[in-house]
Amino acid sequence: MTLLPTSVRAASPPPAPTPRSRRRLRRQSLAGWGFLGPFVAVFALVFLAPIGYALYLSVFKDKLIGGTSFVGLENYTQALTDPRFWEGVGRVGLFLAVQVPVMLGIALLVALAVDSGRLYGKAFFRISVFLPYAVPAVVASLMWGFIYGTRFGLVGNINDAFGITLPDPLSPSLVLASIGNIVTWEFVGYNMLIFYSALKVVPRSLYEAAALDGAGEWRIVTSVKLPAIRGALVIATIFSIIGSFQLFNEPSILQKLAPNAITTDFVPNLYTYSLSFSGQQHNYAATVAIVMGVITAIVAYTVQLRGMRKG
Amino acid sequence: MTTTRRSRRIAAAAAAVCALALTATACGSSDTSTGASPGDVKSALEKGGTVKVWAWEPTLKKAAADFRKKYPKVKIELVNAGTGDKQYTALQNAASAGSGGPDVAQIEYYAxxxxxxxxxVTDLAPYGASQHDKAFTKGPWTAVAKDKSVFAMPMDSGPMALFYNKRVFDKHKIAIPTTWDEYVEAARTLHKADPKLFITNDTGDAGATTSLIWQAGxxxxxxxxxxxxxxFEQDAGTKKYTATWQKLLDEKLVAPITSWSDEWYKGLSDGSIATLAIGAWMPANFTTGAASAAGDWRAAPLPQWTKGSKDSAENGGSSLAVPKDAKNKELAYAFIEYATTGAGASARVAEGAFPATTADLDSAKFQETKFPYFGGQQANKIFAESARNVGxxxxxxxxxxxxNSVFNDTVGKAYVTATPLAQGLxxxxxxxxxxxxxxxxxxxx
Known part of the structure; x- marks a missing residue:
């Protein structure tokens, strides 16, 4: 699912060609295709073909008894009424509503602090916040899994040392929040860098002008800095939305540690994965993937439309 | 193209058999539609070739090496294509593609x-597999044979036993439970004496649950x-199981540790997991995974649902099958037959595999084997007895x-929430x- 902003403007129809100019036009268009060809070929192969293949898979059904048969849109009606799928969608929706604002808020604060120039050891601070992004998600999840362990992990050690019982971060009621914590830890630095680089290109003269007009530090932030990096904010939000809908690594790794809290349909991506790898339901998995892709595209596009609207 | 080439080769092999055969019946049987006979297997062996094997069972290495020594023309290519589910997915994919699969595949009984x-998978009866029906113990053979077909050959078996940490039991003066009620009682005593000790671990394991229901009848x-x-609702054995196991869960008497995890091996080593009801293939895992606890553990018969009975069940165990698209089925069967019966099977047992063959189970050498890990106990006697009493x-x-892949989605709820086990099932x-x-x-x- 591509999410390229496409601002298509209706082109005005060209004037009807005369017979002579038509031949020239054909030759021209052939030359045009020649230039376009390599791109179209690669684009078709790496972007359109996989989507086309998924669409093709989604209209068939392969049964253990009876083999493969064409079923039309049956898989889609099944997906749209599948409670296991919608529970997963609801879970990433909740995740999106809570984790993304928290993560972007922290990232923005850090970026503003680094940009303010009042921070001592700015470079060190910046790199250490960014560092978790360089840790592969699988390693990060494993590491946090060990921290969360109530028996041999850090939580367990704290419990033992102080004689208290902290709530189990891997219990069914807390595990989504624990995953949110991991993702926040991983991506605050990345988003901070996006915001910081956007802040860097804001002309300093604007700040001086605002200061001369008597604006305080806070007023400069709200009236100058934030409007100036609006584009970066929208982009980071869209990346985060897509990231939330694609949540997979963290739950999939933690599943080994908390098999009863993280079910095989915990998030849509994990559901797709288990459908095709333990249930042999490749066709239905393709359908779920397509439906999820469409949902992601709709949500991301809505956010983009709203975020880019002037006003 | 490959099909015609193969059928031509089979035809040539059949012709060779006919030429050599002393009786006309041998030729007659090889003309049937299946096109396979024990005679073909013999000629395939003389001709030689390559057998690609997908398996993860470690003692097969020994069988492959011995087989090559015996038939130098045959090359055995042993590949570990993943354990359990991963292998089945790969096999299923190869089957739908019609190519890319192995000649021999390890498949657990449950799958x-x-x-x-x-x-x-190929019916192995025409190749001569049915003649081995008396060679295997009941549990494994009924898992692979149906009506007149034999879909795989039993490679090992897992009659259940109770492994317990004698040091922990002695220290807290607890008798070895012979019934599941006594087991619950022992769990209570143990956990009360030391809250760090648990009778066993369980975070919801489909294999263990079904095996205990099996044992309960x-x-x-x-x-x-x-x-x-x-x-499950109307099943008497299931009711027995849930009634007992619910007590263990409600009173939090089982450690919330997943089997095969690092924590699990740690628990087996330090005694905080005091017993395991598991298949008889476990000893090898003890010696490698919990080496520091050598001498602490012993084997005992599985606790009973009714006092005085001797019921048992299988837990795990694998078979060797020939996928339908195997390139050289005769040779594949020849290897399977060698690895699962007779001398090949005995050699694997000597390497640590738990036998599915009655001859090996009953042999004095097997029964009198002393396990240094179990303080010199002749544990195989208990396992062999268990194998005979499998329901x-x-x-x-x-x-x-x-x-099994959705067991934790459903029954798992009983382990982490107030959902009763019966409802989870x-x-x-x-x-x-x-x-x-x-x-x-x-x-x-």
């Missing part, structure tokens, strides 16, 4: 149904071709691999029924 129903699954019946008539679902049943019907079976209809 074999999926392959026999889908006809993705439960038969929740019934399969007749594509007609499947799943019934008959058990069958898994023809799609058990899938059902009902949800599991519901998920299994739904999947079965979607896949074209007729389940509970």
């Amino acid at each position: 074999l149904g999926q392959f026999t129903i889908g006809k993705t 439960g038969r929740p699954y019934k399969t007749e071709n594509t007609d499947v019946k799943i019934g 008959t008539g058990w069958s898994y679902l023809p799609y058990q691999a899938y059902a 009902a949800a599991w049943q519901q998920a299994s029924v739904k999947y079965g019907n979607e896949q074209g079976f007729s389940v509970n209809k």
